[in-house]
């Protein structure tokens with residue numbers, strides 16, 4: 001399957017799905033405190049989606065070689081890199097957790113994730129979350145027609161490694177539209193001037209996974225999904241879905257309470 005370019009109607013559909021995904025994150029935000037379990041977060045999100053009239057894209061999602069994903073969102077705590085499955089273990093003060101929400105509305109997909117700090121967290125954990133947020137925006141701010149995906153990946157990698165962190169290689173951003181994962185792959189590392197040239201109407205995610213320690217990851221246990229850092233170091237991730245416009249980009253997964261872009265974006 002090749003890259004899909006969205007027309008005006010598709011863009012409207014993607015705007016709606018993207019905003020709803022972000023609003024699910026807004027909705028759960030005040031609940032993320034010491035003592036809540038990730039299963040409770042999942043249930044709150046499922047209720048919110050039902051109210052919206054959206055459907056979780058992750059519940060029952062089954063790419064080739066995987067078991068069906070069992071929850072309405074992903075919760076990746078501390079050294080979990082991605083695809084963590086909600087469970088009954090309460091979050092505790094000092095944890096960092098990525099919550100990744102993908103909804104389907106009228107057949108269109110919106111995909112976004114944020115980091116949450118549970119109570120007071122260490123300075124190192126806070127810095128990893130902040131630098132990963134900035135790394136995502138280092139990629140987003142370069143999106144415009146004519147730029148290549150290698151330019152985006154390079155910007156993210158250079159920034160994250162410049163801060164002493166490492167970039168996970170095994171998972172990447174992706175085209176998105178009427179399917180969850182479309183072409184192209186959006187790597188968070190790379191060489192300037194390489195790979196696909198961006199064109200108006202493309203929609204894809206930028207979702208860097210950044211480790212405090214080494215870049216290597218491994219599968220955890222036997223649930224078929226959970227990915228952790230090999231060295232057990234902390235990992236963080238942020239994700240937006242973006243549209244390539246005639247002159248630049250539009251972030252499709254904004255909402256009233258989503259964190260605002262860093263100052264360097266509009267400087």
Ligand code: MF3
Nearest residue numbers: 058061069074083100102111
């Ligand atoms: N939302 C994830 C992404 O950003 C994918 C999660 S797939 C799941 O691409 F099955 F683990 F939920």
Ligand code: CO
Nearest residue numbers: 100111112239
């Ligand atoms: Co996601």
Ligand code: CO
Nearest residue numbers: 111205207239
């Ligand atoms: Co994604």
